[in-house]
Amino acid sequence: MIFLRKRIMAIALASMILPGTVFAQQHISWWDFFVGGDGVRMKALTSQFNDEHADINIDATSLEWGVPFYTKVRTSVAIGQGPDIMSWHLSRLPLGLEEGVLSPITDHDLEVAGLSRSDFFPHAIEAASGPDGQLYAVPFDIHALVLYYNKRYLQGTDYLDASGRLTGIDSLEDFESAMAAAARNGSRVPLSYGTSEDAPVFRIFFTLLKQMGGILISPDGEILPGDSTAKATRAIEIMTHWFDEGWQPEQTSYEASVALFTSGEAAFMLNGVWEVPTVKDLAASGKLGFDWGVVQVPMLLDQPASWADSHAFAIPANARNPMSPQKREAVMTAIGWMERHSLEWAGAGHIPAYKPVAESSEFQQMEPNATYSALVDTAMYDPRSPIAGVASPVYDAAVNILAPAINGYLSPEQAIAQFKSELQSRQR
Numbered sequence: 001m002i003f004l005r006k007r008i009m010a011i012a013l014a015s016m017i018l019p020g021t022v023f024a025q026q027h028i029s030w031w032d033f034f035v036g037g038d039g040v041r042m043k044a045l046t047s048q049f050n051d052e053h054a055d056i057n058i059d060a061t062s063l064e065w066g067v068p069f070y071t072k073v074r075t076s077v078a079i080g081q082g083p084d085i086m087s088w089h090l091s092r093l094p095l096g097l098e099e100g101v102l103s104p105i106t107d108h109d110l111e112v113a114g115l116s117r118s119d120f121f122p123h124a125i126e127a128a129s130g131p132d133g134q135l136y137a138v139p140f141d142i143h144a145l146v147l148y149y150n151k152r153y154l155q156g157t158d159y160l161d162a163s164g165r166l167t168g169i170d171s172l173e174d175f176e177s178a179m180a181a182a183a184r185n186g187s188r189v190p191l192s193y194g195t196s197e198d199a200p201v202f203r204i205f206f207t208l209l210k211q212m213g214g215i216l217i218s219p220d221g222e223i224l225p226g227d228s229t230a231k232a233t234r235a236i237e238i239m240t241h242w243f244d245e246g247w248q249p250e251q252t253s254y255e256a257s258v259a260l261f262t263s264g265e266a267a268f269m270l271n272g273v274w275e276v277p278t279v280k281d282l283a284a285s286g287k288l289g290f291d292w293g294v295v296q297v298p299m300l301l302d303q304p305a306s307w308a309d310s311h312a313f314a315i316p317a318n319a320r321n322p323m324s325p326q327k328r329e330a331v332m333t334a335i336g337w338m339e340r341h342s343l344e345w346a347g348a349g350h351i352p353a354y355k356p357v358a359e360s361s362e363f364q365q366m367e368p369n370a371t372y373s374a375l376v377d378t379a380m381y382d383p384r385s386p387i388a389g390v391a392s393p394v395y396d397a398a399v400n401i402l403a404p405a406i407n408g409y410l411s412p413e414q415a416i417a418q419f420k421s422e423l424q425s426r427q428r
Contacts, residue, residue: 026330028058031073032087033065034311037277037348045344049337056330066391070095073316077101080320085331088137088314090127091382091389096314097130098386103315105135112329113138113336115354124310124353127381137312138335139353141345143273144308144379145203146372147298151291153182153190153267166293172238172300179247182267190247192266194254195407198399199390201239203307204270205402207297208235210305210380216394217383223423229416236405236412243406251407264290270297276349276368294368296375308379309390310353313338351376393426 034042039062046058061083063069070092076082077100088096096102110116115138117125124139147166154160159178161167169175179190194200209216214231217223224232242248249260261269262282269275273294282288297306313335315328323331338345342352343362351373352358364370387393397419405415 025054026056026327028056028085028327028330028334029083030058030060030085030334031069031083032060032062033069034062034087035065038274041345041348045338045341048341049334052337053333056333058334070391073101074099077316077318078320080318082316082318082321084315084323084327085334086314086316087140088312089390090124090137090139090310090312092392093127093130093136093389094384095386095389095392097136101317102136103317105138105315109328109332110135110138113332113339115336115339119339119355120353121355121358121376121379123308123376123379123381127310128312131384137314138339139310139312140338140342141311141350141353142308142376142379143310143350144306144372144375145207145270145297146273146294146306146375147296148261148269148271148275148279148292148294150182150187150261150264150267151293152264153185153187154178155185157181157185164291164293166295169298169300175298175300176242176245176247179242179245179268183247185267187265187267189249189260189266190268191242192249192252192257192260192269193271194252194257195243195249196251196399196403197254197257198395198403200254200257200271201403201406202395202398203272204239205232205235205398206380206382207305207307208238208301210307211299211301211303213302215383217385217388217423219384221385221427223420223427224416229420232419233412233416236402236415239406240408240412243408248406251403262288264288273349273351273369273372277347294372296372296378304378305380306375306378308375308381310381311350312353387423387426394423397422397426 032042046060050057063072073082073086120139121142124142128137128139129135149166151160151164158168159166169178182190193204209232212231212234214228215225218225258275258278260266262279276294279292315331339354342354342357346352346363346366346369351369352363357363358373382388401415401419401422404410405412
């Protein structure tokens with residue numbers, strides 16, 4: 001009987017303690033849009049965080065990126081059922097601000113996370129801030145357009161030094177001369193990119209425009225103000241010239257453009273840093289068949305510039321279901337932890353936006369990331385406009401108007417006139 005009474009008391013005590021223990025743990029609802037290598041790395045990070053934090057649990061869900069993701073966020077926030085934390089492209093910050101779905105990140109929030117604004121590269125922190133300087137997201141990386149090259153087609157030219165590094169490309173003329181030399185050396189496609197796709201076409205066009213000092217959308221909403229229309233036309237003329245010379249593939253999908261490079265047919269590829277793991281994995285498995293390298297986009301025109309964006313962490317403005325102070329502290333704890341562990345994320349080709357990691361000896365030894373990491377100083381984010389950024393009307397206009405032009409179906413002048421008119425019609 002004594003044993004039975006002790007057993008009953010033990011069970012009763014356990015039933016009293018267990019609910020309190022569950023209540024103490026903060027469960028974080030997490031939405032992201034990461035797939036492929038990014039998705040694998042993020043799942044590993046969230047799993048590691050959960051293993052290290054008995055008091056906080058991240059319940060992560062990956063959703064379809066682009067318009068479906070941002071639409072789902074808008075709908076969920078409107079009814080007070082948004083997540084506690086979500087991934088966000090900084091190029092879409094203006095849309096988030098217009099729709100009122102982003103909660104401000106305060107100095108206290110940063111303090112809880114063990115972060116400060118000065119911990120991040122200026123271009124990224126600026127892109128994460130509203131017009132009034134208020135922070136609305138915490139940058140996680142900087143990912144940009146870079147130039148991949150196949151060393152085979154540059155052997156014996158002025159564009160490969162004794163160490164096998166790309167050299168001598170300091171102008172548009174140099175780059176075009178290098179493509180011509182690669183063609184003579186047997187490259188069927190000297191320059192590969194997705195010539196029928198919105199993002200590749202826009203990112204190269206925007207890079208060329210910014211290298212000329214052009215403005216796509218001014219702070220007051222004007223499309224291609226002043227001489228920027230002429231500069232935009234010049235950018236399309238350059239891309240059209242590459243087509244006319246047979247240096248770029250005609251109406252090629254994104255996937256096919258990557259395959260052209262990895263199969264050894266293309267001497268150069270203009271693409272994002274996120275394809276670095278693809279090339280590295282093929283090289284490691286012995287399936288690549290050539291030596292390669294990657295550098296930031298050279299200064300082809302008047303000033304250095306590369307299209308760039310950032311993945312960031314944001315907190316939805318769930319006004320109908322406000323977050324408790326304890327939950328918000330847990331969210332910021334998770335964000336701070338992710339920033340300090342962003343070296344693992346850099347394995348996807350990205351540059352950490354968090355300077356203590358980007359400037360660490362570990363990252364400086366990570367190749368090829370370290371080679372192109374200087375682009376953080378010349379990173380050019382999409383215009384600060386609700387109609388710009390990934391999966392936006394600007395990208396729609398790029399595939400519907402600019403892509404036909406660089407494939408020979410519209411003159412540069414016609415394309416820019418239509419492009420400008422289309423964006424003007426989409427202004428709100």
